[in-house]
Amino acid sequence: MKKILIIGATSAIAQEVAKIYAQKKHELILWGRNAEMLNIISQDLKVRGSSALTIINHDLNDLTAHASKVDEIWSTHSKIDIVLLAHGVLGDPRKAEVNQQEMLHLLNSNFISHASLLTFISQKMVKQGYGTIAVISSVAGDRGKQSNYVYGSAKAGMTTFTDGLRNRLFSTGVHVVNLKLGPVDTPMTKDHKKTPLFGKAPSVGRGIVNAIEARKNTVYLPFFWRFIMMIIKSIPESIFKRLRL
Amino acid sequence: MNEFPSWGLYPKAQEQVFKNISSRFSKLPTSGLACLPRGLGRSYGDSCLNDHGLLIGTSYLNHFIDFDQNTGKIICESGVSFDEILKVVLPTGWFLPVTPGTKYVTVGGAIANDVHGKNHHRAGNFGHHVLKFELLKSSGERLICSRESNSDLFFATIGGLGLTGFITWAEFKLTKIQSSWIHQQQIQFNSLADFFSLSQESERDFEFTVSWVDCVNSKDIRGIFIRGNFGEIEKDRYRLHKEPGMKRVPFFLPKITLNSLSVRAFNELYYRKNLSSNKKNSIHYDPFFYPLDSIHHWNKIYGRRGFLQYQFVIPYKDDQGAALYEIFDILKKSQMGSFLAVLKTFGSIPSEGMLSFPKEGVTLALDFPNHGEKLLKVLSKCDEIVKSVQGAVYPAKDARMSKESFAAFYPRLSEFEKHIDPKFSSSFWRRVR
Ligand SMILES: Cc1cc2nc3c(=O)[nH]c(=O)nc-3n(C[C@H](O)[C@H](O)[C@H](O)COP(=O)(O)OP(=O)(O)OC[C@H]3O[C@@H](n4cnc5c(N)ncnc54)[C@H](O)[C@@H]3O)c2cc1C
Numbered sequence: 064m065k066k067i068l069i070i071g072a073t074s075a076i077a078q079e080v081a082k083i084y085a086q087k088k089h090e091l092i093l094w095g096r097n098a099e100m101l102n103i104i105s106q107d108l109k110v111r112g113s114s115a116l117t118i119i120n121h122d123l124n125d126l127t128a129h130a131s132k133v134d135e136i137w138s139t140h141s142k143i144d145i146v147l148l149a150h151g152v153l154g155d156p157r158k159a160e161v162n163q164q165e166m167l168h169l170l171n172s173n174f175i176s177h178a179s180l181l182t183f184i185s186q187k188m189v190k191q192g193y194g195t196i197a198v199i200s201s202v203a204g205d206r207g208k209q210s211n212y213v214y215g216s217a218k219a220g221m222t223t224f225t226d227g228l229r230n231r232l233f234s235t236g237v238h239v240v241n242l243k244l245g246p247v248d249t250p251m252t253k254d255h256k257k258t259p260l261f262g263k264a265p266s267v268g269r270g271i272v273n274a275i276e277a278r279k280n281t282v283y284l285p286f287f288w289r290f291i292m293m294i295i296k297s298i299p300e301s302i303f304k305r306l307r308l
Numbered sequence: 309m310n311e312f313p314s315w316g317l318y319p320k321a322q323e324q325v326f327k328n329i330s331s332r333f334s335k336l337p338t339s340g341l342a343c344l345p346r347g348l349g350r351s352y353g354d355s356c357l358n359d360h361g362l363l364i365g366t367s368y369l370n371h372f373i374d375f376d377q378n379t380g381k382i383i384c385e386s387g388v389s390f391d392e393i394l395k396v397v398l399p400t401g402w403f404l405p406v407t408p409g410t411k412y413v414t415v416g417g418a419i420a421n422d423v424h425g426k427n428h429h430r431a432g433n434f435g436h437h438v439l440k441f442e443l444l445k446s447s448g449e450r451l452i453c454s455r456e457s458n459s460d461l462f463f464a465t466i467g468g469l470g471l472t473g474f475i476t477w478a479e480f481k482l483t484k485i486q487s488s489w490i491h492q493q494q495i496q497f498n499s500l501a502d503f504f505s506l507s508q509e510s511e512r513d514f515e516f517t518v519s520w521v522d523c524v525n526s527k528d529i530r531g532i533f534i535r536g537n538f539g540e541i542e543k544d545r546y547r548l549h550k551e552p553g554m555k556r557v558p559f560f561l562p563k564i565t566l567n568s569l570s571v572r573a574f575n576e577l578y579y580r581k582n583l584s585s586n587k588k589n590s591i592h593y594d595p596f597f598y599p600l601d602s603i604h605h606w607n608k609i610y611g612r613r614g615f616l617q618y619q620f621v622i623p624y625k626d627d628q629g630a631a632l633y634e635i636f637d638i639l640k641k642s643q644m645g646s647f648l649a650v651l652k653t654f655g656s657i658p659s660e661g662m663l664s665f666p667k668e669g670v671t672l673a674l675d676f677p678n679h680g681e682k683l684l685k686v687l688s689k690c691d692e693i694v695k696s697v698q699g700a701v702y703p704a705k706d707a708r709m710s711k712e713s714f715a716a717f718y719p720r721l722s723e724f725e726k727h728i729d730p731k732f733s734s735s736f737w738r739r740v741r
Binding site for chain 2: 075086099100103104106107110111112250253257
């Protein structure tokens with residue numbers, strides 16, 4: 064039986080991951096800020112088989128609480144096998160281009176809060192000497208483009224941070240997985256026109272669990288985004304800057 | 309391109325707005341338009357369509373609330389599918405009390421159509437196993453409905469075609485099983501009389517009965533009678549069904565593939581393949597109940613113009629099936645062809661829903677490629693016969709019955725109408741009222 068901490072537990076993708084672990088009878092610690100949804104989800108996971116459930120209801124953007132919350136988790140549960148960071152917001156990209164508040168909100172919710180949490184979590188993981196940290200990043204971080212570069216740059220930061228952390232923790236036995244997701248059909252993208260490229264939450268959830276199990280470094284989900292991004296990254300900037308992507 | 313078609317892809321819906329409800333505690337999304345709850349869209353005709361209206365999606369209502377492994381009572385949100393329920397309950401030795409021929413239906417959809425399965429003679433409809441549910445009205449009011457409280461609304465909502473309000477969650481009872489495996493027998497029959505006597509004999513000893521019939525080729529009605537019970541098999545005792553693989557119909561097939569000649573050939577082939585007159589074997593529940601689920605979007609084989617299902621029930625005990633013969637005759641003469649003709653007897657358990665379809669008698673379900681006007685005429689003729697013997701046609705599979713026929717098939721209509729939510733409607737409803 065494993066202990067799994069899911070941060071941003073109400074996200075549709077996190078829920079799919081949690082269902083798989085619940086079915087395997089693992090213990091789950093769910094951290095999020097929507098108390099009502101956390102209750103709905105924890106009832107669901109109990110029915111699906113989770114052996115124990117803890118809810119932590121606290122806003123993840125409240126950075127000042129990170130140290131004490133992380134302390135609290137490790138003192139109650141002593142060891143955690145897997146930590147999944149799944150929170151994030153798409154925000155309003157147009158607004159973020161001109162509005163400082165929105166821009167900072169996107170950076171905080173998609174990078175700063177993760178970096179802050181990982182600073183504390185990595186210390187606990189190093190101390191226990193094993194475990195996996197998995198971070199949900201995005202293909203949007205692979206190259207800046209006009210349609211969502213604020214969100215994208217936060218994810219780019221996330222990717223670099225995650226890669227560096229993996230490098231630093233390698234010798235300690237702690238593994239770090241970077242999950243680069245393409246757009247997925249979830250409440251987060253409900254206002255977006257769905258193309259065939261949209262992933263489905265259940266299969267992306269399975270992909271995440273597999274990547275964690277196989278101790279992958281970086282995975283693209285769905286897999287074809289690896290090839291799409293390879294092409295997009297190879298377009299010369301002199302051409303790219305003229306494109307409307 | 310319509311993103312929310314019905315399973316038969318006919319008729320095509322016009323300008324539907326779609327909004328998901330975000331949790332079972334949320335208010336209903338509004339838009340000023342008439343609304344209709346939407347499950348997985350496995351209804352064939354227009355009862356899950358809402359032209360110029362709002363569809364309220366239930367895909368985020370996919371959570372379980374409670375499951376008692378000792379009593380088999382389960383509570384879940386209305387958007388949970390039968391597929392998901394099986395994944396959760398089967399490993400503990402429980403099964404759905406009643407299931408239609410696909411597991412990709414939601415609990416809300418199963419209640420709203422009061423669906424039936426191969427065990428109607430033993431278990432009745434899905435609604436018979438529902439203990440209670442919460443109904444969210446457009447006024448914002450939330451009502452717990454059961455046989456004891458708000459019972460009128462309970463019986464209006466079971467089989468109520470999504471018109472009485474929005475079901476947020478439901479509690480129902482599962483059935484205990486000994487294993488995932490069904491001991492099955494297949495028996496060939498060559499007349500309707502044989503079918504009736506096989507049915508009668510089988511209903512005593514078998515939980516599940518159904519027949520595949522050929523109504524194109526033969527003089528009398530011939531087919532394969534299939535009956536079975538869950539068995540006690542130790543090996544792989546509670547094996548779950550697999551996730552669907554890559555088998556799918558990727559695009560619409562051209563019209564030519566389904567002409568009446570190919571239907572004839574298919575029926576002949578299928579019949580001969582299963583001819584060995586008495587076959588016994590053990591079969592996993594997935595191919596037994598859900599033979600078509602392994603091919604995703606098989607509905608597209610009929611091409612863009614879509615297809616129509618026609619399912620009716622008629623009494624047979626008084627006339628020894630004379631009315632059924634008449635209908636078979638019309639179909640044979642019409643040369644409309646039908647790939648899948650499924651024949652089954654419904655038992656005597658009375659339906660509880662005011663608009664529930666099942667009643668004691670024999671039911672036939674047929675698929676037709678959309679031949680347009682010609683087909684509509686033939687089916688109207690069949691309606692007349694169904695009407696003349698106090699039968700009914702199934703709204704979940706209908707795209708064309710007339711106002712008059714609908715009223716004749718469902719005598720409790722005016723009682724039902726009192727319970728319709730004023731902000732709810734559907735394409736089907738506007739067509740038949
Ligand atoms: C291959 C196949 C085999 C089938 N076999 C059978 C069979 O053997 N027996 C049988 O009875 N049927 C059968 N059906 C029909 C199917 O069981 C019904 O149409 C079922 O209701 C579909 O459920 P759904 O979730 O797809 O609902 P939808 O088709 O999306 O909706 C059906 C109705 O339910 C209402 N509804 C959905 N959710 C809610 C809610 N939360 N609150 C209130 N109303 C709601 C909708 O408004 C609509 O009126 C079969 C269908 C297929 C495709």
